[in-house]
Amino acid sequence: MPIPADSWNRDSGVRCRACGQTVRVAVFPAIERARSGALPEALEADTEASCFYHPESRAAVPCDECGRFLCRLCELEIDSRHLCPVCFKSGVASNKLEIVETSRIMYDTIALALATFPVLLFWPPVVCAPAALYTVIRRWRAPSSVVPRTRVRFYLAALFALAEIVGIGFLIFLLTAASISRRRYATP
Amino acid sequence: MTRSIYRRLTGRARTLGGYSQLWIAADHILLVRSARFNEHYQRFALADIQAVVITEEPSRTPLQAALGATALLWTLGFLLVSSTFAKGFFGVTGALALASVVLDMARGRRCRCHLHTAVSRELLAPVARMRIARGLLEKLQPAIEAVQGAVPIERISAIEERTSAFAAAGPAAAVGPPEISIVPGYLAEVVFGMFLINAGLILASVFWSRGTQPVTNALLSTLPAEIVTAIVALIRRGSRDPRRFIYPLIMIGLLGTGWDLAEIGRHFGAWFASVTTAAQRGNPAPIAAFFSFFDHTHALIAAGWRAVAGVVGLAAALWQRQKSAASRAQAAAP
Numbered sequence: 467m468p469i470p471a472d473s474w475n476r477d478s479g480v481r482c483r484a485c486g487q488t489v490r491v492a493v494f495p496a497i498e499r500a501r502s503g504a505l506p507e508a509l510e511a512d513t514e515a516s517c518f519y520h521p522e523s524r525a526a527v528p529c530d531e532c533g534r535f536l537c538r539l540c541e542l543e544i545d546s547r548h549l550c551p552v553c554f555k556s557g558v559a560s561n562k563l564e565i566v567e568t569s570r571i572m573y574d575t576i577a578l579a580l581a582t583f584p585v586l587l588f589w590p591p592v593v594c595a596p597a598a599l600y601t602v603i604r605r606w607r608a609p610s611s612v613v614p615r616t617r618v619r620f621y622l623a624a625l626f627a628l629a630e631i632v633g634i635g636f637l638i639f640l641l642t643a644a645s646i647s648r649r650r651y652a653t654p
Numbered sequence: 655m656t657r658s659i660y661r662r663l664t665g666r667a668r669t670l671g672g673y674s675q676l677w678i679a680a681d682h683i684l685l686v687r688s689a690r691f692n693e694h695y696q697r698f699a700l701a702d703i704q705a706v707v708i709t710e711e712p713s714r715t716p717l718q719a720a721l722g723a724t725a726l727l728w729t730l731g732f733l734l735v736s737s738t739f740a741k742g743f744f745g746v747t748g749a750l751a752l753a754s755v756v757l758d759m760a761r762g763r764r765c766r767c768h769l770h771t772a773v774s775r776e777l778l779a780p781v782a783r784m785r786i787a788r789g790l791l792e793k794l795q796p797a798i799e800a801v802q803g804a805v806p807i808e809r810i811s812a813i814e815e816r817t818s819a820f821a822a823a824g825p826a827a828a829v830g831p832p833e834i835s836i837v838p839g840y841l842a843e844v845v846f847g848m849f850l851i852n853a854g855l856i857l858a859s860v861f862w863s864r865g866t867q868p869v870t871n872a873l874l875s876t877l878p879a880e881i882v883t884a885i886v887a888l889i890r891r892g893s894r895d896p897r898r899f900i901y902p903l904i905m906i907g908l909l910g911t912g913w914d915l916a917e918i919g920r921h922f923g924a925w926f927a928s929v930t931t932a933a934q935r936g937n938p939a940p941i942a943a944f945f946s947f948f949d950h951t952h953a954l955i956a957a958g959w960r961a962v963a964g965v966v967g968l969a970a971a972l973w974q975r976q977k978s979a980a981s982r983a984q985a986a987a988p
Binding site for chain 1: 695
């Protein structure tokens with residue numbers, strides 16, 4: 467059941483007549499805007515510049531990346547820049563267009579997990595601690611989250627991994643020394 | 655800290671697998687869904703947002719009061735046991751349960767918040783409480799109106815007429831795809847079936863002397879399965895299952911299972927004490943005494959409540975399923 471318009475954009479909610487729950491609605495002018503896509507304009511004279519991808523359409527803007535002329539249909543406005551479809555695709559593939567990225571891998575969380583959880587099982591740090599350190603070094607410059615995020619996970623992962631590697635080395639040293647001294651003092 | 659164009663709109667709505675959060679930039683809002691090791695982003699341009707609808711969910715005060723009373727009763731179970739471990743177990747688990755209920759009540763009423771654009775109707779998971787929704791609108795509404803302006807009051811009636819005309823024209827003029835009616839799964843029925851199976855196994859483990867060991871071995875799997883399926887059924891219920899009666903019954907069943915586990919723990923503790931006493935005296939360990947999880951009296955109680963819960967639950971689940979199917983058929987009829 468539609469919510470009556472007299473209850474739109476009010477500070478307090480109103481009760482829905484169907485389910486009885488309190489509903490608060492904020493409506494904006496975009497609801498009235500007609501849905502229409504950009505349409506190219508046809509060339510009116512041979513002297514006019516045409517779109518690189520549609521020779522029969524009038525050029526509207528040049529691509530800010532490659533300079534090709536684009537009609538209204540081909541033009542993609544991303545972050546106040548005008549791009550052609552090819553430059554847009556290559557920008558997405560090379561992760562240069564942060565504004566259209568839909569996912570990112572959190573290498574700092576992966577490094578921290580490698581440096582912490584395996585300790586619970588005792589022996590996996592032999593492999594996981596160097597893997598954590600490698601991840602920290604290899605992915606230090608990799609783009610992190612698009613929202614504000616500190617590098618504290620990387621620092622902690624490096625610290626824990628180094629501590630584990632030192633601890634494993636010390637343990638190996640102790641075991642080796644004990645084994646050598648047992649052999650030295652064993653009765654013939 | 656990495657440079658960012660975003661400012662925080664809401665806190666993190668945490669789930670088992672990650673969290674979701676809302677952020678705002680100069681010209682769009684960003685919905686971040688984190689799965690621990692990666693993040694997924696969904697952007698909504700401020701110029702494209704048509705409406706924000708916040709729907710308050712029904713009050714859960716009776717359920718919260720019932721859960722709080724149950725947690726309190728569980729905590730008071732430490733008065734009934736003698737061992738320090740059991741006292742600590744009841745005390746700590748009960749206090750944690752009570753604290754979670756109090757925290758849920760303190761966070762206020764729940765709600766659902768939908769963001770409407772020309773092509774989508776997105777549920778904003780981070781906005782799950784009315785307090786958060788009010789804060790979101792206070793920050794978001796001025797930002798959207800700075801880009802789009804406000805809807806003139808004289809245009810509101812015209813917009814309502816147009817949207818009502820779309821609704822009255824029927825499915826052919828609908829903006830989105832037709833709603834898919836949600837048919838509840840059979841997990842609740844599986845839980846009540848597990849109750850019946852375990853009732854039979856418990857009785858067999860105590861009263862069928864030749865089959866005690868294999869039946870007890872089976873109980874080692876079926877008792878944890880009963881707990882896991884009951885918990886999963888309660889978690890997955892969400893908005894998927896309109897049946898109301900059977901889920902409190904599952905919660906009561908979980909309490910009964912918890913009591914059975916406490917008895918099994920006590921039984922195990924007594925057996926362990928007898929083993930250590932026998933070891934001190936140089937006698938062989940009484941291994942056979944542990945083959946059964948329950949003594950006769952407790953076996954009858956454990957099997958009895960499971961049988962009642964299983965039968966009542968199955969009957970209620972099937973009856974409510976038929977009732978909701980009939981009402982769905984009636985609603986779908988032209």
